[in-house]
Amino acid sequence: MLKTPRDLLIRHATLPDGRCGIDLLARDGYFAAIGPALPAPEGAEVLDADGWLFSPPFVDAHFHLDSTLSHGLPRTNDSGTLLEGIRLWGELKPLLTEEAVAERALAYCDWAVARGLLAIRTHVDVCDERLLAVRALLEVKRRVASYLTLQLVAFPQDGLLRSAGAEAQLKRALDLGVDVIGGIPHHERSAAEGAESVRRLAELAAERGLMLDLHCDETDDPASRHVETLALHTQRLGLQGRATGSHLTSMHSMDNAYAAKLVALIADSGLNAIANPLINITLQGRYDSYPKRRGMTRVPELMDAGVTVAFGHDCVMDPWYALGSADMLEVASMGLHVAQMTSQAAQQRCFEAVTTNPARILGLQGYGLEVGCRADGVLLQARSPQEALRLRAQRLLVLRGGQVLSRMVPAAAQLCLPGRPQVVDFTRQTPATPQTPPR
Ligand code: FE2
Numbered sequence: 001m002l003k004t005p006r007d008l009l010i011r012h013a014t015l016p017d018g019r020c021g022i023d024l025l026a027r028d029g030y031f032a033a034i035g036p037a038l039p040a041p042e043g044a045e046v047l048d049a050d051g052w053l054f055s056p057p058f059v060d061a062h063f064h065l066d067s068t069l070s071h072g073l074p075r076t077n078d079s080g081t082l083l084e085g086i087r088l089w090g091e092l093k094p095l096l097t098e099e100a101v102a103e104r105a106l107a108y109c110d111w112a113v114a115r116g117l118l119a120i121r122t123h124v125d126v127c128d129e130r131l132l133a134v135r136a137l138l139e140v141k142r143r144v145a146s147y148l149t150l151q152l153v154a155f156p157q158d159g160l161l162r163s164a165g166a167e168a169q170l171k172r173a174l175d176l177g178v179d180v181i182g183g184i185p186h187h188e189r190s191a192a193e194g195a196e197s198v199r200r201l202a203e204l205a206a207e208r209g210l211m212l213d214l215h216c217d218e219t220d221d222p223a224s225r226h227v228e229t230l231a232l233h234t235q236r237l238g239l240q241g242r243a244t245g246s247h248l249t250s251m252h253s254m255d256n257a258y259a260a261k262l263v264a265l266i267a268d269s270g271l272n273a274i275a276n277p278l279i280n281i282t283l284q285g286r287y288d289s290y291p292k293r294r295g296m297t298r299v300p301e302l303m304d305a306g307v308t309v310a311f312g313h314d315c316v317m318d319p320w321y322a323l324g325s326a327d328m329l330e331v332a333s334m335g336l337h338v339a340q341m342t343s344q345a346a347q348q349r350c351f352e353a354v355t356t357n358p359a360r361i362l363g364l365q366g367y368g369l370e371v372g373c374r375a376d377g378v379l380l381q382a383r384s385p386q387e388a389l390r391l392r393a394q395r396l397l398v399l400r401g402g403q404v405l406s407r408m409v410p411a412a413a414q415l416c417l418p419g420r421p422q423v424v425d426f427t428r429q430t431p432a433t434p435q436t437p438p439r
Contacts (some may be wrong), residue, residue, distance in 0.1 A: 007032075007044035008375070008402045013054035015369060016351065016385050024054065026375030026402030034371055052396060053380040053388055055351075057118035058328035058369050061358035062213075062274045062312025063245050065122035065140070065150070066133035067092075069104040071317035081286045082218060085320035086157065086187070092319065101136035108316065109144050111326035115393040116378030118148055121213065121312075123155035123182050126169045134173045145398050152360055153213050155182035160197040162189050167200070174208065177305035181205045183214040185226040186250075194374045195229045202233035202243070211242045211363065213274075218247035220284055220293055222254045228262060231269035240270025244361055246312070248273055248297035249280050250272055259298060267305040272361045275299050276314035279321050299339040303349055310358035311335040311350070328354040329392040336389060344386060351385035375402035381410050383403055383429055391426055 008026040015022055023038040024031060040046055073092050077084045112120060124137045134154070141150040154173040156166040160183055174181070183201045185194030199212065205212035212234075217224040227245045234243040245266070251259055266273065275297045284295020302309050311331050316324035324330070336342065336350040359367040366374040379397035382388035391411075398406040415423040 003274075007041045007340060008399075009038065009040050009044045009046045010054060010379075011046060011048050012051055013049035013379070014051055014383055016053065016055050016348075016355070018384070019027050020051065022054075024369070024375075024377075026399070029401035029403075030366070031369070031373050031375050033372050037320050045349070046378055049379055051383065053382045053384060053393070054369070055380060055388070056355050056359070056367070056373075057115075057376050057378050057398070057400075058116050058354050058368075059119040059310075059362060059364065060112075060117055060313050060328060060331075060354070061121050061244075061310040061361045062314050063120050063122045064124075064315055064318065065108060065120065065137055066101055066124050067315070067318040067320075067344035068108045068318070069317050071322050076322065077319055080282060082283045084319075085283075087242070088319035089125075089157065093125070096132055098132050098136045098139075101133050102140050102256060105137060105140045106143065108326060109140065109148050109150075111316075113148060113398060114395065114408070115328065116327045116380075116398045116406075116427055117326055118376055118398070118400055119151070119359065119362060119364055120148070121151040121153060121180065121358075123153040123213075123215075123394055125157040125167050125419075126173045127156055127158040127163045129165055129169060131173055131176070134176060134178060135192065138177055146342045147405055149362075149364065151180060152178040153180040153182040155215070156184060159184060159188045159193075161193045162187065166211055173205075174210070180211045180213050181207075181208075183216075184218075185214060185229070186217050186219050186221075186224050187215075187325065191226075194226050197232060198226055199231045202230070202237055202239065203241065205239060206237040211244070212239060212436065213244040213246055214334055215247055216245040217250035218280070218283075219250050220253050220287065220295060221250055224250040225262075227251070227271075228265065231262075231265045231271050234271045235269040241272070242363075243270075243372065244272040244274055246274040247276060247280065248427045249284050249295045251297045252295050253293055259301075263298065263301050263305050266302065268305050272308045272310070273297065273302050274310045274358075274361070275335060276312045276313045276333055277338050278324065279314040280311065281334060281338050282321065288406075294338050296335070296338045299335060299353075300341055300346065300349075308357050308360050309353055310361050311353040312358070327392060333389050333392060347386045351389060374400075376400050381427075383427060387427060387429065
């Protein structure tokens with residue numbers, strides 16, 4: 001357990017909404033005051049943010065903690081496809097031990113904390129009658145609870161209907177304490193069985209009062225339309241705000257007229273969306289020659305329609321993705337590039353897609369930079385969200401409940417050029433857009 005810290009006053013911070021020179025006072029684990037020039041309570045620890053960006057912590061709305069850091073076990077994914085990744089994971093599953101899964105997951109949690117990532121929704125495979133990964137991750141969730149929020153999703157990786165026993169195992173996992181209901185309709189044996197799996201899972205979510213988050217249409221096939229079914233049942237069963245479609249990559253390849261109707265349907269139904277840009281820019285388009293499709297879902301269009309959209313990391317060093325280091329700024333940067341969200345306003349939305357939006361999708365209580373919120377946050381070596389994205393800024397300080405969890409030294413390079421500054425400063429703010437003078 002973390003000990004209760006004394007008062008902590010952070011001075012001279014810049015906030016993601018652009019306010020500068022802001023002080024934040026953490027008391028008893030919560031923000032007690034936020035504003036300019038706050039008086040320092042007697043005995044408080046004072047940290048000078050020196051104008052750097054203080055953000056609420058990063059949140060990853062889509063991850064697989066049971067497979068993380070297993071890259072190379074028992075072999076690597078040579079084709080780079082989703083399907084070989086699923087086969088490879090199937091080869092690894094019988095070799096797993098509860099201890100090894102927990103040890104790798106805990107190592108990843110350390111990386112996450114150091115990166116200012118303090119809440120993760122992780123899918124956990126239930127297509128194993130031992131429910132070994134479920135037990136391992138429930139134990140990890142308990143062990144990290146004081147400093148990192150884990151939300152577990154019961155995920156039938158091999159198909160709810162396609163894999164014998166999956167439905168019963170999914171319900172057992174929920175009974176053991178797994179929080180959210182998952183699924184993978186595009187991996188069922190047929191489109192009809194995919195639709196049936198969506199119906200059953202949505203009805204189970206309504207019956208148990210749980211959230212629902214389905215891997216949905218993670219394919220280049222524009223005919224994969226399970227998200228339509230998911231939106232329908234979300235509306236029918238009153239799951240607005242509690243149901244999420246993850247990946248949705250087939251939307252990238254759909255006919256524009258159909259996609260326009262679908263985006264409006266998703267917005268009307270209150271369904272959330274999660275794109276996983278690092279993974280889908282590498283997994284999708286593998287059956288294409290040239291031009292190769294990018295494969296990420298229609299992020300700006302969904303955002304414009306009012307859908308809550310998050311970017312997830314999905315995988316780090318596992319059968320599907322050999323790279324990654326728990327860096328949600330890398331995730332958002334890739335999303336920004338793939339979706340061509342380059343304007344200042346669009347970059348701000350990309351930052352929100354790894355902070356406030358996933359916090360809303362997970363239903364995190366007390367998240368944010370408001371008085372009364374838990375005193376969590378990350379001090380970034382950047383002056384704005386846009387600069388944080390450009391530099392994938394150092395996490396100078398990570399806070400949970402007003403207590404420092406991690407520190408990182410500022411990035412600095414020593415130049416050895418005659419007549420030039422000795423220290424290179426990569427920060428450089430975009431000048432404000434000149435305003436047209438009134439006539
Ligand atoms: Fe996933």
